[in-house]
Amino acid sequence: MGKKDKQVIAIMYDFDKTLCTKNMQEYSFIPNVGLKPSDFWEMSEKLSKKEKMDGVLAYMRLMITEAMKHDISIHREDFVKLGSSLKFYNGVTEWFDRINKYGQEKGVIVEHYIISSGLYEIIEGSSIFSKFKDVFACEFLYDVNGVACWPKNVVNYTTKTQFLFRINKGVTDLSDDKTLNEYTPENNRRVPFRNMIYIADGLTDVPCMRLVKSNGGFSIAVYQSNKNSKEISKKLMVDDRVNFAVPANYTEGEKLDVLIKDIIDQMVINEKLINLNEKQKSKL
Secondary structure (H helix, E strand, O other): OOOOOOOEEEEEEOOEOOOEOOOHHHOOHHHHOOOOHHHHHHHHHHHHHHHOOOHHHHHHHHHHHHHHHOOOOOEHHHHHHHHHHOOEOOOHHHHHHHHHHHHHHOOOEEEEEEEEEEEHHHHHOOOOHHHOOEEEEEEEEEOOOOEEEEEEEOOOOOOHHHHHHHHHHOOOOOOOHHHHHOOOOHHHOOOOHHHEEEEEOOHHHHHHHHHHHHOOOEEEEEEOOOHHHHHHHHHHHHOOOOOEEEEOOOOOOOHHHHHHHHHHHHHHHHHHHHHHHHHHHHOO
């Protein structure tokens, strides 16, 4: 980020159980193939262990085989349509515009990103898709008839971290590895890690949470009201993986809303001090 550029603050979200209330496949797809969510995920886990394959690839494969078994169409538009059934936590649909406005009032640009092991197509069909600067998620490749036939992009808990660096450097074209791997001083990157906020719900996001936190940004665990969700957030705090843990409520005035605004305030002040320091050093 050049000195004359406006400060950019990136808020990055997991999707399942972070913005929507459960795994996105559980709203429509899994019931459509006649399975209970627990049965589907058990089958996926068994496939993963049997074939020694990545768990994300296993669930994507299972989606195709189960749909074919039940003669359910798996064209791209079919997956996109599933996005309309997603249910979000309180305040999510109004969240993005409100936080953007707050950023504008503070003189910064707030951008929102998704980094998810869920399906891009389903997210695309959701009511909040247009609120994101970019979405990084799993995708299917489609044949000449438009039918899902192969994984195009796979995002698991470790590969998620590459997207932090893509946002950090402003290299969001997944085919561009050359620019991504070129050395760029942190202060010259589009979104320095100190201007990043990562929001997620579980242990699969630990690599991203830790990376953002250890590089000067903020990681936040959001949790549901059930005991298991709270225990996971508590463990993330105790293990120093996140800075804060708050309820998954995006409503104005709730803990998450207040926390994000406080973090934005701090980031704005921090950037001013860094710029002042650089200005003074340049005169020495």
